[in-house]
Amino acid sequence: MIAAMGHEFVATDFTCTGVSEGGLCWLKDFRLRSSATWRFLNVPQGVILTLRLEGVAEDPCQDCVGRDVFVRLFYGPGKGGEWGRIDLLLRNRAPGCNPGWYKVYGEASFTWLPEIATSELVIIAQRVILCDPHVGFTLRSLILEAPKVEIPAVPPPQSPPPPPPEGCTVPSVAGCFVDFRGSGCPVPELSQADIPREELPDTNGPGEAVFLPPGDYVGHLGGPLGRLGTDFHDWYHLRASWGEALVFWISADPELEFDVYFLNYCGFEEFRFEGGKGLLQCIAPCIGNGDVCDWYIRIVRKSGEGNYYLSLYPAVPEASP
Numbered sequence: 001m002i003a004a005m006g007h008e009f010v011a012t013d014f015t016c017t018g019v020s021e022g023g024l025c026w027l028k029d030f031r032l033r034s035s036a037t038w039r040f041l042n043v044p045q046g047v048i049l050t051l052r053l054e055g056v057a058e059d060p061c062q063d064c065v066g067r068d069v070f071v072r073l074f075y076g077p078g079k080g081g082e083w084g085r086i087d088l089l090l091r092n093r094a095p096g097c098n099p100g101w102y103k104v105y106g107e108a109s110f111t112w113l114p115e116i117a118t119s120e121l122v123i124i125a126q127r128v129i130l131c132d133p134h135v136g137f138t139l140r141s142l143i144l145e146a147p148k149v150e151i152p153a154v155p156p157p158q159s160p161p162p163p164p165p166e167g168c169t170v171p172s173v174a175g176c177f178v179d180f181r182g183s184g185c186p187v188p189e190l191s192q193a194d195i196p197r198e199e200l201p202d203t204n205g206p207g208e209a210v211f212l213p214p215g216d217y218v219g220h221l222g223g224p225l226g227r228l229g230t231d232f233h234d235w236y237h238l239r240a241s242w243g244e245a246l247v248f249w250i251s252a253d254p255e256l257e258f259d260v261y262f263l264n265y266c267g268f269e270e271f272r273f274e275g276g277k278g279l280l281q282c283i284a285p286c287i288g289n290g291d292v293c294d295w296y297i298r299i300v301r302k303s304g305e306g307n308y309y310l311s312l313y314p315a316v317p318e319a320s321p
Contacts, residue, residue: 007146008143008144008145008146009040009143009144009145009146010040010143011038011040011139011140011142012039012041013038013139014039014137014138016034016035017033017034017035017036018034021136023138024056025138026135026136027134027135028058028127028135030130032127032130034127035124035125036124036125036141037124037125038142039120039121039122040120040122041119041120041121042269043121044263045114045117046113046204046206046207046233047111047206048109048112048147049109049110049111049112049145050107050108050109050144051073051086051107051108051123052105052106053088053090053107053137054103054104055090055103055105055135055137056101056135056136057092057101057102057103057104057134057135057136058133059134060134066102067092068089068090068091069089069132069133069135070087070088070089070090070127070128070129071090071125072085072087072125073086073088073123073125074124074126075110075122075123076122077116077118077120077121078122081118082114082115084110088106088107088108090105090106091104101136104133104135111205113204113205116300117298121144123142125142196216197218199217199219200217200218200310202234203235204233204235206237209235209236209237209296211237211238212236212237212238212312215312216309216310216311218307219307219310220305220307221233221256221299221305221308222256222301222304222306231301232301235297235298236296236298237296238295238296238312239293239294240293246313246314248312249312250309250311253308254306255304255305255306256301256303256304256306256307256308257302257303257304258300258301258302259272259273259274260297260299261297261299262296262297263296263297263298
């Protein structure tokens with residue numbers, strides 16, 4: 001296995017309802033309503049994020065003693081969905097302070113698993129204890145880090161790779177990608193929902209994603225999922241060798257409304273299919289410099305409960321009889 005570096009995220013936007021002073025957003029009001037808000041874009045979902053928060057504190061209640069600061073963080077999507085909460089103690093990193101301001105720091109981990117598909121993550125910080133020191137933040141005070149991804153090492157090819165198939169041909173672009181236009185993609189006769197299908201387990205993130213070889217499958221969304229509440233999404237892992245193309249087909253019971261997300265190996269969204277009852281999509285042949293192409297498929301419940309039916313086929317080249 002080859003370990004990839006963890007990825008850090010810095011907020012794209014920062015807003016303050018507190019007092020702006022010395023280039024900092026100060027949370028110091030006696031009603032404890034002032035807040036600092038960071039907005040992040042394109043943070044991968046279904047992963048454990050490490051949150052690192054560093055601020056500057058000022059102790060108004062006593063002579064300068066460098067006390068720690070207790071803050072409450074709320075995190076959630078920009079619009080709609082449920083929000084989580086983290087109580088975090090920001091500790092004095094260097095006891096004592098001169099001339100009166102001192103750095104405080106804390107970190108925590110949380111699983112970013114929103115109930116709705118979103119590209120935005122919002123984090124809001126507030127003071128909690130009235131007589132705690134005041135605390136100031138900037139846009140770069142808060143950093144998020146996604147975990148390192150273990151990428152399978154690929155052995156060198158034993159022979160020159162075959163040419164790409166004629167079916168599913170797309171413009172020559174380095175790397176692995178999806179042909180979302182779906183043109184020029186002859187496929188086998190599609191299976192119906194009532195054929196024998198392999199039952200898929202519940203999955204809650206890319207770390208649990210089930211690898212799917214070509215075949216016919218059935219999954220379920222909308223049912224209870226223990227302490228996690230309602231089962232609202234499932235994850236799958238697809239792989240194509242150099243020159244191979246795949247066909248992805250999905251449908252569902254009438255009671256289940258769903259979205260489908262195609263994500264690259266790092267968990268970033270490449271394409272989404274929203275609000276439909278069925279999807280036939282050609283995944284382009286792997287024609288980049290590597291020997292394999294990997295994708296994640298995330299199926300997200302919008303409403304209702306029921307089965308979804310998923311089939312994965314090799315693409316049929318146009319020259320095939």
